[in-house]
Every structure is written in C-alpha cells, then in structure tokens.
Amino acid sequence: MVGIFSRDEINIPEQIFFPLFSLQHRGQESCGLAYRKKGRLVAYKDLGMVSTVLGRYLSESRPSRIGIGHVRYCNQGGNRIENAQPILVNCNKGEIALAHNGSISNTGELKAELFEEGSIFHSTTDAELLLHLLSRSREKDFFSALTATLRRIQGAFSLVMIWNETLIGIRDSLGFRPLNYGTQNGRTVFASETCALDIMQIQDYRAVEPGEMIVAGPEGVRSIRFADAGRKSQCVFELIYFARPDSRVFDESVHLARKRMGAALARMDREAGLEGDLVLPVPDSGNSAALGYAEEAGLPFDLGLTRNHYTGRSFIMPSNNQRELTVRMKIHPVRDSIAGKRVILVDDSLVRGTTSRILVKLVKEAGAREVHLRLSSPEIRWPCFFGIDIPTRQELISNRMDPREIARHIGADSVGFLGMDGLRSCLPRPRDYCYACFDGDYPCPVPFKGESA
Numbered sequence: 183m184v185g186i187f188s189r190d191e192i193n194i195p196e197q198i199f200f201p202l203f204s205l206q207h208r209g210q211e212s213c214g215l216a217y218r219k220k221g222r223l224v225a226y227k228d229l230g231m232v233s234t235v236l237g238r239y240l241s242e243s244r245p246s247r248i249g250i251g252h253v254r255y256c257n258q259g260g261n262r263i264e265n266a267q268p269i270l271v272n273c274n275k276g277e278i279a280l281a282h283n284g285s286i287s288n289t290g291e292l293k294a295e296l297f298e299e300g301s302i303f304h305s306t307t308d309a310e311l312l313l314h315l316l317s318r319s320r321e322k323d324f325f326s327a328l329t330a331t332l333r334r335i336q337g338a339f340s341l342v343m344i345w346n347e348t349l350i351g352i353r354d355s356l357g358f359r360p361l362n363y364g365t366q367n368g369r370t371v372f373a374s375e376t377c378a379l380d381i382m383q384i385q386d387y388r389a390v391e392p393g394e395m396i397v398a399g400p401e402g403v404r405s406i407r408f409a410d411a412g413r414k415s416q417c418v419f420e421l422i423y424f425a426r427p428d429s430r431v432f433d434e435s436v437h438l439a440r441k442r443m444g445a446a447l448a449r450m451d452r453e454a455g456l457e458g459d460l461v462l463p464v465p466d467s468g469n470s471a472a473l474g475y476a477e478e479a480g481l482p483f484d485l486g487l488t489r490n491h492y493t494g495r496s497f498i499m500p501s502n503n504q505r506e507l508t509v510r511m512k513i514h515p516v517r518d519s520i521a522g523k524r525v526i527l528v529d530d531s532l533v534r535g536t537t538s539r540i541l542v543k544l545v546k547e548a549g550a551r552e553v554h555l556r557l558s559s560p561e562i563r564w565p566c567f568f569g570i571d572i573p574t575r576q577e578l579i580s581n582r583m584d585p586r587e588i589a590r591h592i593g594a595d596s597v598g599f600l601g602m603d604g605l606r607s608c609l610p611r612p613r614d615y616c617y618a619c620f621d622g623d624y625p626c627p628v629p630f631k632g633e634s635a
C-alpha cells in the first residue's frame with residue numbers, strides 16, 4: 183500500500199504509480215488507486231499488474247494533494263474486480279477511500295452480525311467490512327467512530343485511508359504487517375515497505391507503531407494511539423520470504439536477516455558433518471540466505487539456476503506435466519556450473535513440496551552428483567489467519583512427512599530446515615514476532631485451529 187498527502191498540488195496518480203510498482207511483489211492479482219480530484223474522491227482499479235492497469239496515469243498531469251494505492255494479494259476471497267482496492271464509499275461519516283493489508287481474524291462473527299441487520303456486501307474483502315462497521319458506528323465524531331471500529335476488529339490490519347481532505351495510516355496493535363511513514367518537502371507518505379519510500383527518495387521515515395494511527399492533513403501531522411502497545415507479533419514470514427530484500431521491515435534489513443538465516447543453516451550442517459561443493463539459491467527467494475550459507479561454510483556461491491523474468495504469473499496447471507513445464511519455463515539450470523558437484527540448494531520455505539521436487543530434478547538432470555535441499559525457515563505446519571496464503575494442514579508436506587521422507591519424496595539426497603531456535607537466533611528481538619505457521623501458537627484468537635493433521 184502507498185498513501186501520499188502533499189501540502190502543494192502535485193501529480194498524485196503518477197506519484198503513486200512508481201512506489202506502488204516497487205511493491206508489486208506484495209500482490210499481483212489486482213491493483214488500484216484513489217485520489218481527490220476537483221473536490222471529490224475518485225478511484226480506478228482493475229485486475230492485473232500495476233504497469234498495465236495504472237500505466238494510463240503516466241500520460242497526463244492530474245493535480246491533487248492526496249491519494250492512496252493498493253496491490254492485492256489473494257489470500258482470501260476470489261480474484262475478482264469487486265475485491266480490488268482501494269474501496270471508495272460515501273457514507274454518513276463522509277467520503278472515504280480505504281486500502282487494507284492483512285487479514286481480520288474475527289470477520290466471520292462480525293459479518294454474520296451485519297448480515298443479520300441487513301447489510302449488503304459487494305466483495306469478500308475485510309476493507310468493506312471495516313467500512314460497514316465505521317459507517318454504522320453510533321459515534322458522531324469520525325475519529326471516535328474509527329477508533330471504536332478498530333477496537334472491534336482482531337488480527338492483521340495495516341490500513342491507508344483518505345477521509346475528506348485527510349490521509350490516515352493505521353497499524354494493528356500486534357503489528358503483524360509492516361507500514362512505514364515518512365515526510366519530505368511538505369509531503370507525508372505511507373508505504374508497506376521502505377523500497378517504495380526509496381523510490382520517492384524519502385530518507386526521513388520510521389515504522390508506524392503497532393496500535394498507532396498517523397493523521398496527515400491541511401492542519402499538519404499528528405499521532406494517535408488507538409490501542410495499548412502490548413507484545414508485538416510481527417510476521418516473521420515477511421523477513422523470511424514476503425518482503426523485498428532491499429527493504430527494511432520491522433526495523434531490520436531483510437537481506438541481512440536472510441543472510442543470517444542462511445549462515446545459521448550452514449552452522450547446523452557443519453555440526454552434522456554435511457559436505458558440499460557448491461551453494462545454489464532457488465532464485466529469487468533463496469538468494470540472500472544462500473549467500474549467507476556460502477559465506478559461513480566457505481563454499482563457492484553460484485547462480486546455477488537462472489530465472490526467466492518474463493513468464494509473469496505462475497498459473498495453476500491441472501496436470502503434473504504442465505506444472506513441471508511451468509517451472510522449467512521459469513527456472514533453468516546452468517549445466518556447466520552444476521555438473522559433477524555436490525550441490526547445497528537453498529530456498530526460503532517448503533509448503534507442498536511440488537515445486538521443490540521439480541527443482542531437484544532439474545539440478546540432477548544438469549549433472550549434480552548430490553542435491554541437499556536446505557530451507558531457511560522451520561517446517562510450516564499451520565495455516566495463517568493474518569494475510570499470508572498458506573494452504574490447509576493436510577496440504578502442508580511437513581504435516582505428512584519428516585525431513586527424511588520429504589527427501590525421498592522429492593528426490594533429494596537430504597532435506598534440512600532451520601529450527602525454531604536457529605530462526606530466533608537470527609533476530610535481534612525474537613520476542614517481537616509471530617511464528618504461528620511454524621508452531622501453531624497464534625497470538626490472538628483465530629477462527630479455528632481444529633483441522634486434523
């Protein structure tokens with residue numbers, strides 16, 4: 183998400199396009215922007231990528247002082263136009279445009295209550311639910327209504343919002359998803375990751391604190407606490423996989439955190455006596471961890487798998503053959519660097535094991551003598567209710583097999599995971615994170631925890 187408030191009129195849609203483009207990795211299903219145009223709020227959104235959907239805004243100037251943008255990651259509900267954000271409404275609290283990152287975990291009960299009272303929903307987004315709650319609040323003052331609404335919802339919500347002439351950035355009290363706030367030359371900016379602030383050349387920034395709401399408008403900028411700062415539960419998966427390596431997330435360099443995870447894996451293997459000749463990353467998600475592994479192990483690092491960046495989205499293919507072709511289209515081995523070597527293949531995580539099986543096959547076909555798959559995260563065993571798309575427990579390979587069985591299943595010589603202690607040792611403030619997809623210890627109530635393993 184991106185949000186901009188400017189003291190002077192600027193070409194807001196263009197100013198949103200570039201940082202939003204740099205956040206494309208956070209969602210490829212749909213995207214959109216909303217901004218104030220000649221006294222009213224307008225929005226444009228569609229299914230597809232930022233360059234295709236919002237490229238039209240690069241051609242002419244649209245002077246404005248306020249706007250927000252969103253890329254959607256389909257972790258719930260379908261990929262349909264109604265779910266694209268920002269969502270724009272005109273209600274008893276004024277004109278509002280809202281974009282949400284995360285997942286509200288008490289959606290079921292809140293939605294049931296609103297349905298019962300006659301509410302109509304156009305989408306399956308949490309953003310729409312939030313707007314219903316806000317509109318129906320009996321508090322007359324907007325900020326009292328907003329605070330009361332935020333106190334009713336649980337789970338993960340980083341929000342950027344336009345209300346009349348005001349830009350608002352909000353982060354839930356546990357701080358699941360990142361949100362940064364920066365200022366420069368009369369501009370106040372919100373962005374999910376710092377790589378988007380870098381594009382805007384904003385150097386003066388900080389994280390929005392969990393439980394904090396920052397309000398920017400013609401009267402200036404103010405910070406409001408809508409919830410007590412308790413123990414943080416920042417999503418550790420942002421550091422492992424989701425965020426861009428050139429971002430700082432939760433005040434950590436993502437690249438350096440991943441390198442530490444790779445180094446911890448290498449120490450684990452050294453103790454176990456594993457010998458290899460070459461460290462290969464699974465591009466791009468395994469790059470930083472593989473580099474950390476190679477440096478710690480004193481082994482050569484090579485880009486022995488090249489990634490074709492022109493393949494676009496990975497489609498869900500119905501047959502195994504088609505799935506294999508899709509991976510082959512996307513990732514291709516460099517035979518001359520791999521042949522005859524004992525390869526340590528480093529990736530960030532293992533979900534179903536389907537892609538890893540094909541990757542191991544590719545590396546073996548390229549002549550590797552041995553392939554040892556190493557994952558820079560613990561075994562994923564539980565679903566996420568806070569905004570990351572993790573399948574059901576039954577589909578997660580680590581709930582069905584131990585590492586030895588997984589190795590046999592995917593054709594690797596061995597498979598090794600970074601343990602929970604190893605992961606925590608890579609984080610300066612390990613208590614500040616959520617690890618629920620690894621250990622099932624959810625930091626707030628979730629809809630169910632009863633799926634059988």
Ligand code: SF4
Nearest residue numbers: 417566570616618619
């Ligand atoms: S369950 Fe996993 S993916 Fe979800 S917020 Fe927690 S650490 Fe992140």
